[in-house]
Amino acid sequence: xxxxxxxxxxxxxxxxxxxxxxxxxxxxxxxxxxxxxxxxxxxxxxxxxxxxxxxxxxxxxxxxxxxxxxxxxxxxxxxxxxxxxxxxxxxxxxxxxxxxxxxxxxxxxxxxxxxxxxxxxxxxxxxxxxxxxxxxxxxxxxxxxxxxxxxxxxxxxxxxxxxxxxxxxxxxxxxxxxxxxxxxxxxxxxxxxxxxxxxxxxxxxxxxxxxxxxxxxxxxxxxxxxxxxxxxxxxxxxxxxxxxxxxxxxxxxxxxxxxxxxxxxxxxxxxxxxxxxxxxxxxxxxxxxxxxxxxxxxxxxxxxxxxxxxxxxxxxxxxxxxxxxxxxxxxxxxxxxxxxxxxxxxxxxxxxxxxxxxxxxxxxxxxxxxxxxx
Amino acid sequence: xxxxxxxxxxxxxxxxxxxxxxxxxxxxxxxxxxxxxxxxxxxxxxxxxxxxxxxxxxxxxxxxxxxxxxxxxxxxxxxxxxxxxxxxxxxxxxxxxxxxxxxxxxxxxxxxxxxxxxxxxxxxxxxxxxxxxxxxxxxxxxxxxxxxxxxxxxxxxxxxxxxxxxxxxxxxxxxxxxxxxxxxxxxxxxxxxxxxxxxxxxxxxxxxxxxxxxxxxxxxxxxxxxxxxxxxxxxxxxxxxxxxxxxxxxxxxxxxxxxxxxxxxxxxxxxxxxxxxxxxxxxxxxxxxxxxxxxxxxxxxxxxxxxxxxxxxxxxxxxxxxxxxxxxxxxxxxxxxxxxxxxxxxxxxxxxxxxxxxxxxxxxxxxxxxxxxxxxxxxxxxxxxxxxxxxxxxxxxxxxxxxxxxxxxxxxxxxxxxxxxxxxxxxxxxxxxxxxxxxxxxxxxxxxxxxxxxxxxxxxxxxxxxxxxxxxxxxxxxxxxxxxxxxxxxxxxxxxxxxxxxxxxxxxxxxxxxxxxxxxxxxxxxxxxxxxxxxxxxxxxxxxxxxxxxxxxxxxxxxxxxxxxxxxxxxxxxxxxxxxxxxxxxxxxxxxxxxxxxxxxxxxxxxxxxxxxx
Numbered sequence: 006x007x008x009x010x011x012x013x014x015x016x017x018x019x020x021x022x023x024x025x026x027x028x029x030x031x032x033x034x035x036x037x038x039x040x041x042x043x044x045x046x047x048x049x050x051x052x053x054x055x056x057x058x059x060x061x062x063x064x065x066x067x068x069x070x071x072x073x074x075x076x077x078x079x080x081x082x083x084x085x086x087x088x089x090x091x092x093x094x095x096x097x098x099x100x101x102x103x104x105x106x107x108x109x110x111x112x113x114x115x116x117x118x119x120x121x122x123x124x125x126x127x128x129x130x131x132x133x134x135x136x137x138x139x140x141x142x143x144x145x146x147x148x149x150x151x152x153x154x155x156x157x158x159x160x161x162x163x164x165x166x167x168x169x170x171x172x173x174x175x176x177x178x179x180x181x182x183x184x185x186x187x188x189x190x191x192x193x194x195x196x197x198x199x200x201x202x203x204x205x206x207x208x209x210x211x212x213x214x215x216x217x218x219x220x221x222x223x224x225x226x227x228x229x230x231x232x233x234x235x236x237x238x239x240x241x242x243x244x245x246x247x248x249x250x251x252x253x254x255x256x257x258x259x260x261x262x263x264x265x266x267x268x269x270x271x272x273x274x275x276x277x278x279x280x281x282x283x284x285x286x287x288x289x290x291x292x293x294x295x296x297x298x299x300x301x302x303x304x305x306x307x308x309x310x311x312x313x314x315x316x317x318x319x320x321x322x323x324x325x326x327x328x329x330x331x332x333x334x335x336x337x338x339x340x341x342x343x344x345x346x347x348x349x350x351x352x353x354x355x356x357x358x359x360x361x362x363x364x365x366x367x368x369x370x371x372x373x374x375x376x377x378x379x
Numbered sequence: 380x381x382x383x384x385x386x387x388x389x390x391x392x393x394x395x396x397x398x399x400x401x402x403x404x405x406x407x408x409x410x411x412x413x414x415x416x417x418x419x420x421x422x423x424x425x426x427x428x429x430x431x432x433x434x435x436x437x438x439x440x441x442x443x444x445x446x447x448x449x450x451x452x453x454x455x456x457x458x459x460x461x462x463x464x465x466x467x468x469x470x471x472x473x474x475x476x477x478x479x480x481x482x483x484x485x486x487x488x489x490x491x492x493x494x495x496x497x498x499x500x501x502x503x504x505x506x507x508x509x510x511x512x513x514x515x516x517x518x519x520x521x522x523x524x525x526x527x528x529x530x531x532x533x534x535x536x537x538x539x540x541x542x543x544x545x546x547x548x549x550x551x552x553x554x555x556x557x558x559x560x561x562x563x564x565x566x567x568x569x570x571x572x573x574x575x576x577x578x579x580x581x582x583x584x585x586x587x588x589x590x591x592x593x594x595x596x597x598x599x600x601x602x603x604x605x606x607x608x609x610x611x612x613x614x615x616x617x618x619x620x621x622x623x624x625x626x627x628x629x630x631x632x633x634x635x636x637x638x639x640x641x642x643x644x645x646x647x648x649x650x651x652x653x654x655x656x657x658x659x660x661x662x663x664x665x666x667x668x669x670x671x672x673x674x675x676x677x678x679x680x681x682x683x684x685x686x687x688x689x690x691x692x693x694x695x696x697x698x699x700x701x702x703x704x705x706x707x708x709x710x711x712x713x714x715x716x717x718x719x720x721x722x723x724x725x726x727x728x729x730x731x732x733x734x735x736x737x738x739x740x741x742x743x744x745x746x747x748x749x750x751x752x753x754x755x756x757x758x759x760x761x762x763x764x765x766x767x768x769x770x771x772x773x774x775x776x777x778x779x780x781x782x783x784x785x786x787x788x789x790x791x792x793x794x795x796x797x798x799x800x801x802x803x804x805x806x807x808x809x810x811x812x813x814x815x816x817x818x819x820x821x822x823x824x825x826x827x828x829x830x831x832x833x834x835x836x837x838x839x840x841x842x843x844x845x846x847x848x849x850x851x852x853x854x855x856x857x858x859x860x861x862x863x864x865x866x867x868x869x870x871x872x873x874x875x876x877x878x879x880x881x882x883x884x885x886x887x888x889x890x891x892x893x894x895x896x897x898x899x900x901x902x903x904x905x906x907x908x909x910x911x912x913x914x915x916x917x918x919x920x921x922x923x924x925x926x927x928x929x930x931x932x933x934x935x936x937x938x939x940x941x942x943x944x945x946x947x948x949x950x951x952x953x954x955x956x957x958x959x960x961x962x963x964x965x966x967x968x969x970x971x972x973x974x975x976x977x978x979x980x981x982x983x984x985x986x987x988x989x990x991x992x993x
Contacts, residue, residue, distance in 0.1 A: 147392045189403070192395045242440075249421040249429025287422040294411055301407060309400050317396055321403070328407050332414065339417050 029078040029374040031307065037300040038074075038366060041351040042067050044293070049354055051259045052273040052280040059273065059354065066356035070363040077367030082375055085368060086140055086315045092129075093137035093160075099126030100167040127176045128361045130164045132368070134180050135326070138187040139318035147314065148192030157188060172217055175346040178333065179326060186325035187318045190308075224343050241340050244279035248339060255286030273354040275346060278338040297331050297350075304366075307373040316372045323365045330362070441602055442576030445595030446541065448622030450555055450585060452631040453659075453860065457546055458555050459586065464542035464674075465522055467514040471502060473534030480532060481513075487528060488521045490514060493677055515674040516542065543579065543586075543673045547631060549666030550638055553694040554629060554796075554858060556584020557669035573597055582672070585625060585858060588797050589871070592862050595622035623864035625871065628657030628857065636985050637662045637963075640978040644965040646945075647695040647837040650982055653845045653957045656854030656874065658794065660961070660982060661838075663695040698800045700834040701964055704920030705762045705971070706949045707783070707829035709847060709889045711770060712755055714782035716885035720773045723888040726752045729765035735772070735820055742768050742824050745921070759892025762903050762919060764828050771827025776818060779826065780806050785879045786843040786853065793855040794838055795872045802839050805832035830923060841962040844949045848916070848957035850886050851879035890916050894954055903972040904948065907980030913953035915983060919971030920947030943967040948975035952983045959986050 045067070046060060053059035103126055138157050145153050161184030169177035189198070213221070247261065261283045272280050282290050304324030311317040330350040336342035338349075348358045421429065450459035467488070474480045481498075484490055490513065498513045514521070517537065525537060543558045545551070558579040561569070565580060574580075575597060581590040598619035637648035637660045650660035667684055671677075676684075684692055693699065715721040731749030732741040744750065744764040750757070758766035771779060784790070789804025803809075805826065807818040825831040838856060846853040859871025893916035896902040903919040922945040946968030951960040961979040968974035 146388065147395055190396060190399050192392075192399060245421060245425075246429050246432045248418070249425040250433035252422055252426040252430070282418070282422065287418055290418050290422070291415065294415065298407070298411060302404065305400050305404055309397060314392065321396075321400060325403060325407075328410075332410055335414050339414065339421060341413075341417055 028075055029370060030075065031078075031303070031370045031373050034300065034303050034307070034366060034370065037296065037303060038071075038351065038363070041296055041300070042071075044296075045352040047258065048277060048281050048284070048352060049273055051261060051284060052277050053354065055259070063354055063356075067359055070356075070360045073360060074363040074367035074370070077364055078370035078374060080368075080371050082316050082319075082368070082372045085136055085319065085371070086143070089133065089136040089140035093133040096126055096130040096133045097164060097167070100130065100164060102126070104167060104170060125357055127164075127168045127171065127173060127180070128357050130168070131176070131180055131183060131326070131361050132323075132365055134161060134164050135183040135187050135319055135322040138184050139315050139322065142187065142191050142318060143313070143315040148194065149188070154188070154193070154197070157184070161185065161188075172220065173346065174220055175333070178345060179329060179347065182329040183322055183326040186322035186329075189325070190318055190321040240276065240344055244276050244338050245340050247279040248282040251283040251286045253287045255282070255284050255289055258284055260284050275334065275344075275348055275353060276338055277353050278335050278349050281352070282339075294331075294335075297328075301328050304369055307369055311372060320369055320372050323369055327362070327365070441600050443598035443600055443616070443619040444576040445597055445619035446621040447543065447558070447579075448593040448595065448624045448864075450593075450625045450627065452627050452629045452634075453657075454630065454632075455626075456631050458551055458627065458629075458631065460544050460546065461541040462544040464516040464540060466512045466538050466540060467517055467521075467525065468510040468512045468536055468538050469498075469502075470510045470534045470536075475533070480535065484513065484532070484535065487524055488514065488517075493679075497675070510536070510538070512538075545669045545673075547635075548668045548670065549691070550635055551629070551631060551661075552584070552666045552669040553663040553696060554584055554627070554634075554661045555669070556586040557582055557672045558586050559672050560675060579673070583669075584796060585627070588795050589625055589859060589862070592623040592625065592864075596620035620865065623862045625859050626861040626863065628652065628655070628659060628860045629661060630659045630986070632989075633982060633986055634660050634662060637978065637982050638664055638666070640981050641963075641965060644946075644968050644974070645689050645695070646963070646965040646968070647699055648961065648963050648978060648982065649696050649837045649841040650959055650961045650986070651841045651845045651856055653848050653951060653960050656845070656856050656876065657860060658838075658841075658856050658858050659959065659986065661696050661858065663693070663697070663699070665689050665691040667691040694796075694798070695964070696837045697794070697796055698798060699836055699964070700800060700802060701837070701945055701947070702831070702833055702922040703829040703835045703840060704922040704945070704947050705764075705829055706840060706918050706920035706947045706962075707827075707833070707835075708759055708762065708767055709893055709918050709949075710783055710786055710788075710843065711767055711774070711779060711827050712759060712892065713847070713881065713885055713889045714779055715755075715770045715774055716888060717782065717881055718774060718778050720778075721755065721770055723755045723885075726754050727758070727766045727769050728752050729763050731765070733765045733768040733824065735824070738821070740821065742821070755888060756892045756895060757901075759889065759918065760895035760899055760902050762896075767827045768824045771823050772820070774827075776805075776807065776823040776826060779823070780804055786846050787839055788833075788835060788843060790839075792836075792838050792842045793875070795857050795859055799838070800836050802836050803832060803834040829920060837962050837964050840947075840949055840964075841960055844951055844962060845957075845960040846879070847886065847889070848951040848960055850883060851881040853877055853879060890954060893918050893950075897950070897976075904950075904976035906973065907976050911980075911984060913987060914955065915950055915952040915980070916954050916957075917948060917950035917976060917979065919976060920949070921945070921969075921971055922947060924967070943969050946971045946974040948972075948979050950976070950979045950983065952987065958991065959983055 046064065049063055050060055138160050141157060141160060142149055142153060149157065161181060165177050165181040165184070168180060216224070250256075261280050281293065285292070301324050304327065305321060308317055308320035308324060311320055327350060330347060333342060333345065333347045334349040334353075337344050337347070348355060350362050351359065447461060449457060449461070452458055467484075469477075469480070471477055481495065485495060494514065498511065502511050513535075517525070522537070525532075525535075529535075545555060545557065547555075559582045560578060561574065561580045566574075569580070573594070573596070577594070577597070581587040581593060586593065596619060598617045600613055600616040602613050633650065637650070641648060641662065641664045644664070646664055648660050648662040648664075649658065651657070652659055671680060716723065721727075729744060729750040729752070731747055732743045734741055742764070745762070749765065750761055750763040753761070753763050753766050755766075757763065780789075784804060789802055791799045791801045793799075805822070810816055810818050810822075810832075822831055826833050842853065842856050845856075854874070854876040855872075857872040861868050862871050894914055896919065897904050897915045897917045898908050899905065902908075904917050907915065907917075924942050924944055944967070946963075946965040948963045948971045949960075950962075951957045959982075961982050963975040963978045965974045965978070
């Protein structure tokens with residue numbers, strides 16, 4: 006019995022360690038998240054022009070998100086399965102509501118004003134979509150067959166298209182990949198995946214037709230940033246200069262000159278990685294990527310330890326989505342992917358993404374810490 | 380085989396899943412390696428290249444800010460221009476001892492504490508290597524002093540820039556408006572690329588409503604600079620397109636005449652070209668000097684303007700709400716004729732008051748003994764209240780309101796300025812909704828003489844008067860005549876109008892009354908018919924500021940100035956071929972005939988002499 010505990014968990018012989026375990030917290034994951042969030046504060050201080058207000062606001066948001074994570078870690082994973090359909094249904098209804106309200110106010114709208122705070126249904130759906138798909142597939146044996154694949158695809162495409170219509174391409178992409186992640190881990194045949202990639206390739210001209218003007222601009226700018234140096238291409242040109250000038254060792258903390266002087270835009274939100282890379286150099290970037298990989302590895306490990314199909318699919322999909330987050334953001338900042346509005350997870354300034362992310366980790370912790378007590 | 384899948388094979392599933400986890404980790408690692416390869420390429424291979432770019436030592440993209448368009452009056456006189464100004468800017472990073480430097484600058488150039496505080500605030504928002512202005516416009520003395528002392532102030536420099544200037548100051552501030560620094564909330568709304576490098580944006584008046592035309596299109600240059608940021612070479616340049624010049628319909632000389640004629644009174648004068656709808660005069664007095672707003676008005680001065688009891692910042696012509704008083708009588712009279720509630724010849728008796736059946740309250744005429752038996756012409760000429768009480772009672776509020784609405788009362792005129800008020804044309808529904816009360820018959824009576832709930836803006840009254848002179852053609856007034864850019868010119872706003880179906884005879888009967896207001900011996904504005912070779916049609920009005928109790932007597936001399944009645948006058952001329960409509964409102968002026976009418980007379984005279992008698 007004793008050896009099993011040792012195998013399962015980190016050796017934290019302190020009172021704090023026991024306390025955290027009682028809180029249903031997975032200590033390695035928790036440490037990784039705390040480390041990343043601390044890094045976030047350090048870099049935000051520099052990117053946000055050393056404004057303490059920005060920092061205190063972010064600290065309170067992160068604190069709130071951590072609180073929510075701990076609460077979710079306490080929920081029995083069985084409850085996620087039980088309420089998956091209802092939560093997903095509510096999310097879809099809210100997405101429709103947002104779309105209709107947006108129609109009324111004649112513009113892009115992503116949130117519902119609940120008086121006290123603004124609520125983005127698209128954030129909630131990032132978690133409930135993989136939950137829903139996992140719930141559906143868990144009823145059948147793996148790998149899923151054609152009929153199940155079709156229904157799962159509909160379950161994924163419905164929220165994705167609703168969000169793409171808002172229009173919020175970045176979030177739509179994340180929702181789609183969270184659902185696709187479930188299918189992948191459910192054992193979707195490699196041939197089918199290849200087929201889907203080919204299909205999407207063939208579909209590209211049609212998707213192009215439906216893109217908004219500014220979304221097309223983004224893709225075009227991505228292909229040729231120099232064409233519009235004052236407008237769309239500006240982000241990419243400036244972030245490449247910032248990152249490249251950082252070199253191997255970086256210019257040191259608070260040493261970023263590009264972020265403000267040459268107006269690197271959105272330097273504390275979507276483009277914060279450029280500031281990070283400029284100040285901490287290639288070594289810093291490698292460190293950050295390692296940190297991210299460790300978090301992902303721990304999440305995949307958690308997924309591999311699960312005993313039932315639902316938990317397995319949900320946990321692995323959450324880990325996968327987290328990686329997509331990282332990859333899409335860094336990819337866009339270093340100029341290998343188009344500029345879509347995806348923040349750098351756990352680092353970028355802003356409350357909505359961090360609340361969703363940490364909720365996801367809360368679910369992972371719940372999955373991991375509850376199975377032992379069964 | 381299908382049976383095998385029907386029962387879950389847990390170990391097989393577990394096996395499959397573990398494979399997928401491994402596969403996922405391999406894919407993730409490969410993609411991450413891809414990112415790392417790209418980072419290595421940027422940060423090691425490209426490091427030197429990007430460092431050069433970063434260090435100002437090579438190519439930099441700078442926005443080329445377009446010159447803002449000028450604003451001219453109808454005769455080409457400059458209302459808004461761009462003048463050169465010199466600002467003093469500090470780069471904190473290049474200053475060895477900032478506090479000491481700032482202190483020495485304060486002594487040398489007489490910098491106020493407030494300006495210093497402003498600078499400190501601005502500086503904290505910027506990075507240390509950003510040049511931040513300490514003084515926005517240096518005067519000649521400061522310029523000379525600093526030029527001599529410059530070697531002692533490393534990191535401090537003089538910058539030349541174009542600053543918006545309004546040569547006519549307070550005279551046209553409410554029309555032209557002003558530009559000011561772009562604030563944070565505006566920044567969020569603006570197209571970033573278009574406003575990169577721009578510091579100012581239209582905040583009020585034409586500057587605001589025609590911001591898009593005035594701003595122009597930002598260009599950019601790729602320039603090569605050395606470490607001191609000195610320009611070495613321009614590689615590629617896309618020139619900015621300067622903003623369009625605006626030509627207003629406003630006549631600034633006429634504006635000045637009207638402004639001066641108002642003298643000590645607060646109020647408004649609006650004149651409209653009846654043929655086109657172009658606004659010739661748009662006075663709101665007192666005005667304010669818009670120039671301090673461009674460079675950033677000090678808090679004290681702004682406070683003083685805001686708390687000034689004459690409210691100089693309030694655009695009376697556009698937003699001032701006044702009871703129109705007797706100036707509505709021509710419109711009520713026309714409503715009476717159109718609804719066939721009365722004929723022009725039909726006489727009504729005026730004993731000096733009017734009582735509704737079964738009510739003791741006496742609705743009084745301004746003339747104590749009454750006007751006797753009066754026709755419509757006489758009623759308008761002498762501004763008989765009782766005639767219009769009776770007419771209003773016959774018409775009823777519904778007919779009266781729906782007729783006046785056609786002339787634009789109770790609605791925004793649609794002039795090309797932002798912030799217009801719609802005034803108030805009271806209806807039964809309005810009162811039910813706002814006051815939760817039924818409409819009383821007495822309220823119909825006082826609406827008929829332009830009192831009660833009825834409220835109009837000066838521009839509304841001018842539009843309606845022009846429409847009357849135009850036989851029911853209601854034209855949307857506008858200020859910008861032409862927008863002229865390098866590519867060509869186009870009209871400022873679309874000419875828009877509609878026609879009210881009114882009988883020419885009826886309109887002429889009303890106008891005949893208005894002519895007598897000015898040209899007959901009994902007319903309330905007969906003072907202005909001297910030395911003119913054309914006819915003016917007009918109507919005086921007096922708007923009560925203070926309610927007078929029943930049986931009490933209004934005595935001008937006993938009442939505080941600010942409670943004295945507003946004096947109004949609506950007019951157009953020449954009657955045989957109407958060209959200009961003029962509305963005057965002199966707040967607390969007392970009598971329309973003696974105070975407001977002469978101002979209109981002066982404006983009409985100058986306009987007709989200058990434009991049609993040469």
